Amino acid sequence: MIIGELLPLLVAYWPIVLATSAAAYLLNNKFYKGLNKYPGAPLAAYTNWWRFFEVWGQKSEVTHVALHKEHGDIVRLGPNVLSFADPKAIKTIYGLNKGMTKSDFYPVQQAVSKGKRLQSLFSTTWEDYHAKYRRCVNGAFAMSSLVEYEPLVDSTTDVYIERTKELYCGEKKQRCDFTRWLQFYAFDVIGELTWSKRLGYIEKDQDVDGIIEFLNKFLSYAAPIGQMPFLDLILEKNPLKLQLEKWGVNKKVFPVTKFALDRSGERKDEMQKVRETGIVEKRPGRGIDLLTKFNQAQHDHPEFMTDAQVLAASTSMVFAGSETTAISLSSVFYHLVRHPKVYAKLMQELDDAAETGAIQQRDNNKVSWAESQKLPYLDAVIQESFRMHPAAGLILERITPKQGIEICGEHIPGGVIVGCNSWVLHRRPEVFGADVDAFRPERWIEADSLKLKEMKATMFQFGAGARTCIGKNISLLEIYKLVPTFLRTFEIEMACDDWKTRNAWFVRQSEFYTNFKLRSVPREVPSLMFLRKTSGVNKASSSPVETLMASRSIRTAWQLEEMGLDYKVEFSERENGKAPQQFKDDSGDALGKFPLLKDGDLTVGESGAIAEYLCEHYDTSNKLLPKDSATRVKCQRWIHASEATYALHALAILYTRWFGADNPSAAEKIEQGMSVNVCKDMDFLENELAKSGGKFLVGDSVTVADCMMLFSAQFILARQLGVQGKKWEKINQWIKDCENTESYKRAVEKTGHAL
Structure with missing residues (x-):
């Protein structure tokens, strides 16, 4: 009615x-x-x-x-x-046993597999589930585990540095979209850390399988939809769509899942053994990856860590471990190039540390985690970059307990969504000073212990409390290692007016364009020490001695000239065929053999070792020791063959001539036998020159192979050591071509080399 x-x-x-x-x-x-x-x-x-x-x-x-x-x-x-801006709210909202739970913002970010939501450490709102999950895998993310992961980070860093040289410093030098390039690094490091295999971003210089594009779209959806989570129940997780997916209709496969399944399949037997025994076999120089740690957790907690949980934990690392690290790395480099005085001050700290030995010399200028922790200005720069541009750009939502709670002196009723935004907290003048909008790393050094403690307690880039980002230590490992390593290798300059940012849950940067060039570090020039002597008489045998004026030193001098390095020459006349004692003492070499290369506190002996040292530490463009494996191996073979084969056989004949006067019959037999080897050696050299495809040993350009082998060939032919009257046309032409290079002529002039 x-x-x-x-x-x-x-x-x-x-x-x-x-x-x-x-x-x-x-x-x-x-x-x-x-x-x-x-x-x-x-x-x-x-x-x-x-x-x-x-x-x-x-x-x-x-x-x-x-x-x-x-x-x-x-x-x-x-x-x-x-939203709360007072740092005191952090302990109340995110502290342990406060009764706070995550809001429905987070389940929006849960992936779906076969019509079922997949819980993760980050997205779950179930506190008991989170506590159990964290207990299972906590050890994998502990600070003590970093030493096991460092070799895996180093492996990717080596590839990253070499690819940066190739793409942005070589002949095809191009402007770098630095944020994108850092994102590639972060993704590949996570691949290496999780599965001991990179995803392939750095090598391919592209978004592999569209993973980054997928992640960008996913976050651009999750951020706004998470403000009104019921929309997700209509758009993505409605019952009809979930049921269709259960039936195999509208099936979606996250591209990382396939990668994870493939990697797990490759190591099926190894991981089965870990699950059954809990024992991990350490791999020399490789470290223990997260997949192994997760399988070890499955052995320890089989009731919780199922195969599905191991897969979910592995794939979630790509989400959790790449985006935020890339954003933080971009922030560090951006603020450095925007503040030249800070950049210069940090470089001075890095150079001083290298000079004093606080940073050891390694391939690609890599810096260890332990070394990075002893660099106060580096730490200040990174902390200030975290402060200026934290990765997350929204409040980290929590729901107040049913009975309500007091936050900063205010009683907040139960069921209210509360939270803090790191961008707000990090600009708190009472904590960080009146100049909170300025990038000033010195604030972290000038602060007394109490102020520093307050500042660190307010930093919120990794969250706080029980839900602090579990991958925090791994992210710090990557950042504190890559930043000094990259800065020691490259000079960076802006190639754009400014970057652009957009907040899709994480405040991602774009269009941060830069130019790179290889960095040269001012240092004392190397010294080349050698002996020389005019023709004379060896008193021990009374036989004439004809020596090279500069001996093997011409190899090193030519290499130094070819590399365009400044160096100084130190030589001494021989005394009765031997080095003067004072010259030996000055050399600092216990063997007393020459030539030697003195570079700072280092003394390098043996021609082959000197050649390899110069290539490793100064040939940044890989000109003399090319990077591709086939050519590199050829060059390395010639480095060692020059002494171990060519000089060895030739010197046997020379010494026989010098000291065989008392037994000419035996001396003749030795020379005949060695002559067979010398001719065989020279025939091989002739054939290799014919196949080289250029004027030099491995092509049209001088390499370390030519620098090392030229002296050996000159020595054999000039002394007619075992050549048996044979002539080698290509060898003779190659010698002329080498001697006609401007770099070789300069080396001869500086050393006085003559046959």
């Missing part, structure tokens, strides 16, 4: 009814739980659509900072959402 009477009225006056209902709804939101006393954006109190569109606009971190600057420590972001 009543419905029959009301229905015509509702139909007749539906606009008024609708407007009244909407007004009642909005007013209820406005005064919901008494939150109307907290200021904020005008529309935020009435509807979550305000924060939806604010996040959709991808600049919400700027809005949040501005709102707190205008309204104070507590700002209302939605009918049931409060």
